[in-house]
Amino acid sequence: GVGGTLLTPWGRGPFRAPLVGDYNLANVVAAAAAALTLGFELEPVLAALASLRPVPGRLEAVPNARGLQVVVDYAHTPDALEKVLLALKEQTAGRLLVVFGCGGDRDAGKRAPMGAVACAFADAVFLTSDNPRTENPRHILDDIAAGCSGAYQLEVDRAAAIAAAIEAPRPGDCVLIAGKGHEDYQVIGRERVPFSDLETARRALEVTP
DSSP states (O other): OEEEEEEETTEEEEEEESOOSHHHHHHHHHHHHHHHHTTOOHHHHHHHHTTOOOOTTSSEEOOOTTOOEEEEEOOOSHHHHHHHHHHHHHTOSSOEEEEEOOOTTSOGGGHHHHHHHHHHHOSEEEEOOSOOBTSOHHHHHHHHHTTOOSOOEEOSOHHHHHHHHHHSOOTTOEEEEESOTTOOEEEETTEEEEOOHHHHHHHHHHHOO
């Protein structure tokens, strides 16, 4: 989570919020400032920050009994992926693993840069499908891999890639599943196929030792 001491014209006090990253810290402080400006008392505002919840699909943790840190996020641009990886790296004692892909029939120019970001900031990279639409999924992965400077794994099947990433962690590691966030479908060809990163991760966590 994020936290610190809030200094305001109405007083000061410690706060904690169960969110991740500098940008969420900035959001929390801005929300507190707005509430105080509207006349709310300092202590209730600070207490309320502790009950905040992330937006679905935005740095959303996947609860599990194995004690693994698995996070789903909507990041699907180079800049967004870098921000999320850096935010998670700050709080990860072990390795940071990332599963992601790029959409088909969309901006192909971001594919190699996203590969470069992943290989620069993650310790293990799993490239997979993310709404390939009418493109050959393997061609999309090859485009992403062109930007990778380090090792990576290719797995067209997104469920299999998520399962492989979840099998790999050691204590202290973190797995980021990026790109789809709250989406509950995968666009393959011209069809929407039911698919949820969150539910797929939950199932993988149940069956892996």
